[in-house]
Amino acid sequence: MSHFVAPSLLAADFRRLDRAIELVNTSEADWFHLDVMDGRFVPNISFGQFIIEQIAERAEKYVDVHLMIEDPGRYIDSFARAGATGITVHAEACTHLHRVIQQMKEAGVKAGVALNPHTPVAHLENVIEDLDVVLIMTVNPGFGGQKFIYQSIPKVRQMADLIAVHNSRAVIEVDGGIGLQNAQKVLEAGARVLVAGSAVFGADDPAGVIAQLKAIDTNPVSYV
Numbered sequence: 001m002s003h004f005v006a007p008s009l010l011a012a013d014f015r016r017l018d019r020a021i022e023l024v025n026t027s028e029a030d031w032f033h034l035d036v037m038d039g040r041f042v043p044n045i046s047f048g049q050f051i052i053e054q055i056a057e058r059a060e061k062y063v064d065v066h067l068m069i070e071d072p073g074r075y076i077d078s079f080a081r082a083g084a085t086g087i088t089v090h091a092e093a094c095t096h097l098h099r100v101i102q103q104m105k106e107a108g109v110k111a112g113v114a115l116n117p118h119t120p121v122a123h124l125e126n127v128i129e130d131l132d133v134v135l136i137m138t139v140n141p142g143f144g145g146q147k148f149i150y151q152s153i154p155k156v157r158q159m160a161d162l163i164a165v166h167n168s169r170a171v172i173e174v175d176g177g178i179g180l181q182n183a184q185k186v187l188e189a190g191a192r193v194l195v196a197g198s199a200v201f202g203a204d205d206p207a208g209v210i211a212q213l214k215a216i217d218t219n220p221v222s223y224v
């Protein structure tokens, strides 16, 4: 099964958002990754429903909304109405995670849960069967352009095992510091969706980087 590439628009030039949208639409990318930050759950503040609605109207691909906000249950319906295909909430931001997952299902969006680097995989053991997406943060959330945390690779493997044991349909998404230098390793560990912000939008040829990320072969044919 091949993998997906999800450029994070956080790293795009917002003076020309139309160009970034066009780039994702016309490239080999699979998902738009949109990072919502509230200045509470993470130190930074980014954008909300208003901007997402503008993007989603023009997006011809899956709209992946990553909520880095406290108590995200308050906003599931409004982000669904703004045009999200899937919403991902942070486990650490939800007192009643099970309820928030049901809210996402009722709103008709794919249900995702993200884990910060310190949160153990086992935290999702009792909800994994309800999830479409598990997002393993490979940096501490809040900013683009940070350094990939290498301990994330065994964590992706542990999550792949948990998903297999529970026969869950969930796909593993990785987010933070992902680029051509580590994408193969995370894919081999079991990731299916690669989020990439600065590796794509910081490049001279963003569509070329997306194509290279898509072309990574995780099952190289052995000739011996």
Ligand code: DX5
Pocket: 008, 010, 011, 033, 035, 066, 139, 140, 141, 142, 143, 144, 145, 146, 175, 176, 177, 178, 195, 196, 197, 198, 199
């Ligand atoms: C970080 C965000 C990421 C960010 C990734 O908190 O969740 O989606 O945009 O950016 P890079 O790929 O530059 O680490």
Ligand code: ZN
Pocket: 008, 033, 034, 035, 066, 175, 195
């Ligand atoms: Zn993100």
